[in-house]
Amino acid sequence: MRTKRVTFRHRWLPYLLVAPQIVITAVFFLWPASQAIYQSVLREDAFGLKTEFVGLANFERLFSDSAYLESFWTTIVFSALVAGLSMGIALVLAVMADRVIKSALVYRTVLIWPYAVAPAIAGVLWWFLFNPTIGIGAYAMGQLGYDWNHFQDGNDAMALIVIAAAWRQVSYNFLFFLAGLQAIPRSLIEAAAIDNAGPFKRFWSIQLPLLSPTVFFLLVVNVVYAFFETFGIVHATTGGGPGNETVILVYKVWRDAFEGLNLGSSAAQSVILMVIVIALTAIQFRYIERRVEY
Amino acid sequence: MVERRPVLNFVQHFVLILGAAIFAFPIYLAFVASTHTGIEVNRGLPLLPGDQFFQNYATVLGEGLSTAGAPPIGLMLMNSTIMAMAIALGKIAISLLSSFAIVYFKFPFRVLAFWTIFITLMLPVEVRILPTYEVVAQLGMLNSYAGLSIPLIASATATFLFRQFFMTVPEELTEAARIDGAGPMKFFRDILVPLSRTNLAALFVILFIYGWNQYLWPLLVTTDESYYTVVMGIKRMANAGDSLPEWHLIMATAILALLPPVIVILGMQRLFVRGLVEVEK
Numbered sequence: 001m002r003t004k005r006v007t008f009r010h011r012w013l014p015y016l017l018v019a020p021q022i023v024i025t026a027v028f029f030l031w032p033a034s035q036a037i038y039q040s041v042l043r044e045d046a047f048g049l050k051t052e053f054v055g056l057a058n059f060e061r062l063f064s065d066s067a068y069l070e071s072f073w074t075t076i077v078f079s080a081l082v083a084g085l086s087m088g089i090a091l092v093l094a095v096m097a098d099r100v101i102k103s104a105l106v107y108r109t110v111l112i113w114p115y116a117v118a119p120a121i122a123g124v125l126w127w128f129l130f131n132p133t134i135g136i137g138a139y140a141m142g143q144l145g146y147d148w149n150h151f152q153d154g155n156d157a158m159a160l161i162v163i164a165a166a167w168r169q170v171s172y173n174f175l176f177f178l179a180g181l182q183a184i185p186r187s188l189i190e191a192a193a194i195d196n197a198g199p200f201k202r203f204w205s206i207q208l209p210l211l212s213p214t215v216f217f218l219l220v221v222n223v224v225y226a227f228f229e230t231f232g233i234v235h236a237t238t239g240g241g242p243g244n245e246t247v248i249l250v251y252k253v254w255r256d257a258f259e260g261l262n263l264g265s266s267a268a269q270s271v272i273l274m275v276i277v278i279a280l281t282a283i284q285f286r287y288i289e290r291r292v293e294y
Numbered sequence: 295m296v297e298r299r300p301v302l303n304f305v306q307h308f309v310l311i312l313g314a315a316i317f318a319f320p321i322y323l324a325f326v327a328s329t330h331t332g333i334e335v336n337r338g339l340p341l342l343p344g345d346q347f348f349q350n351y352a353t354v355l356g357e358g359l360s361t362a363g364a365p366p367i368g369l370m371l372m373n374s375t376i377m378a379m380a381i382a383l384g385k386i387a388i389s390l391l392s393s394f395a396i397v398y399f400k401f402p403f404r405v406l407a408f409w410t411i412f413i414t415l416m417l418p419v420e421v422r423i424l425p426t427y428e429v430v431a432q433l434g435m436l437n438s439y440a441g442l443s444i445p446l447i448a449s450a451t452a453t454f455l456f457r458q459f460f461m462t463v464p465e466e467l468t469e470a471a472r473i474d475g476a477g478p479m480k481f482f483r484d485i486l487v488p489l490s491r492t493n494l495a496a497l498f499v500i501l502f503i504y505g506w507n508q509y510l511w512p513l514l515v516t517t518d519e520s521y522y523t524v525v526m527g528i529k530r531m532a533n534a535g536d537s538l539p540e541w542h543l544i545m546a547t548a549i550l551a552l553l554p555p556v557i558v559i560l561g562m563q564r565l566f567v568r569g570l571v572e573v574e575k
Contacts, residue, residue: 232509
């Protein structure tokens with residue numbers, strides 16, 4: 001790892017400088033993470049009197065537990081929908097904004113701010129909008145002949161949290177797509193236009209391929225977001241319901257630990273989530289190393 | 295513009311305006327709901343703002359929702375501000391110092407220190423909920439501002455950003471400082487920090503929003519209502535037992551909860567976009 005060619009020399013100062021960060025990392029990150037791994041191989045009896053080493057039994061139980069597998073599936077569906085929806089909409093908007101260069105900044109301003117809204121607040125806003133008795137969204141659905149009720153219908157509840165999660169993520173994706181589009185040399189587009197390629201042809205054969213690194217990057221970021229940062233949306237609105245239809249993995253870890261008091265299982269779930277997040281981060285970094293500069 | 299296509303231009307502006315309108319719609323409705331009485335809202339929401347604006351906002355700021363047992367929003371807003379500021383400033387401070395050490399000093403364990411910091415990137419609170427909670431409980435930090443902020447201020451991204459920026463600072467500056475007899479801390483204070491001003495501001499915007507929008511963590515470490523933050527407190531109101539939720543007050547709270555980060559993001563848009571694109575690089 002590189003340093004500066006010219007460095008300072010001091011016996012204890014560098015240690016003092018890194019100390020605060022290292023201490024906080026050790027106390028609040030490394031220690032809890034190692035505890036999670038440790039607890040994941042233990043089982044505590046119902047009264048918390050006795051713990052015994054059970055090896056990988058907690059994991060085996062998880063993967064034969066239909067509730068956990070269902071939650072896994074729910075999370076995958078949720079992430080795919082959030083990533084697909086928010087990236088699709090953001091791409092359309094970014095392509096539009098990229099063409100109208102003069103007003104691109106204005107549009108950026110009006111599209112950027114949902115990113116600042118907390119996921120939980122976004123959830124509550126949409127929860128209200130689609131409230132079956134007083135929400136305008138639900139009323140409009142009723143007019144269209146669809147009886148919307150996210151308190152009873154699992155699909156409605158899922159659609160609601162997907163919309164709320166995607167809503168604030170579109171802003172983020174839009175920014176990156178717009179930056180990516182504006183980095184494509186105009187001469188390429190102009191050359192294609194001279195060769196008689198229309199706007200759609202140009203999009204498919206020039207802009208989209210050149211945008212693929214951004215697409216891939218955003219895909220990872222969006223999946224990470226949907227997996228790990230959407231606890232607030234679920235907790236503040238559906239609470240996992242109706243039934244267990246919207247119990248995403250992060251919500252289940254929390255519920256099993258703090259309401260179910262099933263420590264071993266919750267710890268094992270934490271470890272599985274850690275593996276997922278480490279894998280996703282590794283993919284992200286590989287991509288960054290390979291990133292094409294142009 | 296590559297060529298003139300009036301129809302396409304029209305379609306583009308139309309799509310963008312429609313998109314912006316759909317984006318703003320939930321907020322607009324929330325605002326409308328927050329300016330009516332509860333009875334009006336529960337009867338079916340009007341589409342235009344009413345005349346209860348001052349009444350409702352004064353109620354939530356001063357009294358809160360007594361039925362839900364929630365404290366006044368004024369207090370929650372203050373808690374959120376303290377938490378967001380502590381997280382943003384704390385993260386910036388410790389990452390500035392550690393990246394300075396990692397870039398400008400050669401010392402044993404330097405690489406180890408770097409990797410220790412790096413690993414935090416892979417461990418969001420969500421994946422180690424219970425053990426982190428236990429640590430904070432053992433340290434007696436539940437229901438305190440320290441407990442709300444300190445566990446969240448270790449950040450690999452900020453350290454990376456500063457490291458990357460420090461690597462681009464010309465070596466000549468360091469040489470000149472050394473020739474003039476400046477020690478490391480003087481160099482840090484008088485040259486490095488002033489040079490990092492733009493990065494500091496950009497990072498501040500992102501971290502402030504991050505801190506303000508925390509939900510799970512305040513939920514875990516606060517049981518005492520006087521430490522509730524506004525983002526987590528809103529949930530309390532929406533599930534107010536058997537009584538009908540008081541949507542007009544909940545929506546007023548939602549507006550108040552989302553306003554500060556939105557103002558920050560719009561006011562510092564250029565810095566925010568720059569910071570975001572750089573942090574993620």
